[in-house]
Amino acid sequence: MxxxxxxxxxxxxxxxxxSGCRSGAAPASSPEMSPPERIFSxxxxxxxxxxxxxxxxxGENAEAYFSYNGRKLTFQSxxxxxxxxxxFTMKTDGTGLKLVSTGKGRTTCSxxxxxxxxxxxxxxxxxxxxxxxxxxxxxxxxxxxYPEFDIFTANADGSDxxxxxxxxxxxxxxxxxxKGDRIVFTSTRDGDLDLYSMKLDGTDVRRLTDAxxxxxxxxxxxxxxxxxxxxxHPTDPKEVEDYKAxxxxxxxxxxxxxxxxxxxxxxxxxxxxxxDVASFAPYFHPSGNKIIFSSNHPNVKSREFDLWMVDLxxxxxxxxxxxxxxxxxxxxxxxxxxxxxxxxxxxxxxxxTNVFITDWKD
Numbered sequence: 001m002x003x004x005x006x007x008x009x010x011x012x013x014x015x016x017x018x019s020g021c022r023s024g025a026a027p028a029s030s031p032e033m034s035p036p037e038r039i040f041s042x043x044x045x046x047x048x049x050x051x052x053x054x055x056x057x058x059g060e061n062a063e064a065y066f067s068y069n070g071r072k073l074t075f076q077s078x079x080x081x082x083x084x085x086x087x088f089t090m091k092t093d094g095t096g097l098k099l100v101s102t103g104k105g106r107t108t109c110s111x112x113x114x115x116x117x118x119x120x121x122x123x124x125x126x127x128x129x130x131x132x133x134x135x136x137x138x139x140x141x142x143x144x145x146y147p148e149f150d151i152f153t154a155n156a157d158g159s160d161x162x163x164x165x166x167x168x169x170x171x172x173x174x175x176x177x178x179k180g181d182r183i184v185f186t187s188t189r190d191g192d193l194d195l196y197s198m199k200l201d202g203t204d205v206r207r208l209t210d211a212x213x214x215x216x217x218x219x220x221x222x223x224x225x226x227x228x229x230x231x232x233h234p235t236d237p238k239e240v241e242d243y244k245a246x247x248x249x250x251x252x253x254x255x256x257x258x259x260x261x262x263x264x265x266x267x268x269x270x271x272x273x274x275x276d277v278a279s280f281a282p283y284f285h286p287s288g289n290k291i292i293f294s295s296n297h298p299n300v301k302s303r304e305f306d307l308w309m310v311d312l313x314x315x316x317x318x319x320x321x322x323x324x325x326x327x328x329x330x331x332x333x334x335x336x337x338x339x340x341x342x343x344x345x346x347x348x349x350x351x352x353t354n355v356f357i358t359d360w361k362d
Contacts, residue, residue: 036346038094042358045322049339050359054346055094057354060085062342063329064355065175066092067112070333073340074100074110074119075355084131087121089156092338092357100158104129106146109173113200114180117156122172124148126163135251142251145170145193151185151202164202170250173216176200178334179224182264184208186216193252195229197264208266213243214252220264221284227264228272228291230257230280254278255300259293261312272314276300281329285309286336292320294328307341326353332360 036057042049055064056077064075073092076085087101087110101107105125112119124132127148135144149172151164165171169188176183182197189196190207193214198205209215213233220227232254234243246252259282262269272291273279279295292309296302297317307320307327321327325344332339339360342353 036348040346043322046320048320048361050361052346052356052358053094055090055092055340055355055357057348058352060353061355062353063109064340064342065111065331066333066338066340067116068114068180068334069116070335070338072096072112072116073355074112074121076108076110076121087119087123089119092340094355098157100154100156101125102158102161105148106131108149109175111175113153113176118153119156120151120153120164120174120176120183122149122151122174124150126150139246139251140253141255142246142253145188145247145250145252146172147188147250151183164198173218175219177220177224177264178222179220181224182220184218184220184227186218188247193247195227195266197266206266208262209269212240214254214257215260217280217282219283221288222286223288225264226261226284226288228259228261228282228284230282230293231260231271232257254280259291259310261291270312272310272312273317274314277302278305279308283331286332290316292330292332292339294326294330336360 039051039053042052059079061075061077064073072089074089077088078085084106087107088097089100090097100119102125105123107121107123110119110121124146132146135142147169149170151171151174152161154161167189171187174183174185184197187196195208195215195218196205197208211233215229215231218227218229234240255278257278257280259272259279261272275297277295277297277300279293282291282293290309290311292307294305295308296305305326305328307330309320310317323343323345327343330341338357340357342355344353
């Protein structure tokens with residue numbers, strides 16, 4: 001959720017990860033390319049994937065997440081007439097596209113609430129109607145941590161928008177426990193990028209992390225007992241100085257991120273990966289014993305991002321996708337039979353990121 005990438009050492013897909021969840025620009029189109037096939041076979045190495053269905057075609061689409069009944073997806077997309085990401089829903093066959101957010105400001109990180117009648121997302125629309133300015137890439141590859149982001153809920157048709165947060169600074173990257181009792185989100189309310197949890201009405205806010213660095217992109221385990229997240233905890237003095245200086249400008253440099261897990265109350269934090277690359281967008285396997293995530297492993301400067309899976313103790317690292325460019329934002333359906341992800345593959349124009357769904361084969 002965070003999600004948004006053309007940048008130093010990264011590919012078009014990774015800009016899609018963005019500060020909270022995403023932002024970035026796609027290269028110019030190529031008129032010679034023909035329309036993509038909507039259903040196609042996975043690559044021979046992609047043994048866990050069945051036939052792949054392309055659900056969107058064009059623009060920047062990312063962070064597609066299942067409804068509780070598994071019949072719909074909510075996702076963020078930059079598409080005409082909007083100048084930056086807005087929240088949409090669609091059925092899992094790609095039909096029934098509907099705008100859910102206000103159409104104003106920038107949005108990110110949407111998620112269905114239990115019962116699928118309301119949707120959670122972060123937005124800057126309360127601060128201004130216009131899209132906020134993108135990150136200053138003269139500082140290298142950085143994500144913008146927009147302080148204007150607050151977390152809202154709305155009916156599935158976009159009506160009845162209610163704010164859940166109203167604190168100074170960044171509040172975004174929110175997801176909900178399968179138990180339907182708590183929201184986990186990232187905030188700068190205490191001066192650093194940390195994880196917090198709250199009830200579905202925005203009350204009973206609890207801080208879960210306090211180590212210096214960026215903790216974000218969190219999801220609950222299938223039983224709601226654990227949380228998986230991406231983290232960047234600088235320790236080298238120069239890296240600490242760089243992190244603090246950028247954060248003071250509402251920026252973060254995400255070139256090295258690792259996957260962590262902890263109990264839902266913030267206790268028993270454990271580092272899962274130590275790959276010295278950009279690993280993000282983690283999600284629990286339906287068994288609760290593995291984590292699927294996106295990474296440019298083994299080369300921190302690589303433009304190739306693929307899906308990988310690993311045990312909770314960091315063992316048995318397995319590559320899942322082999323498509324050229326970017327594969328990221330994986331999520332299993334509630335019944336564990338489907339996998340939705342976002343990718344540069346099969347595009348009609350270079351650099352686009354689209355939503356795909358496939359049967360999952362263990």
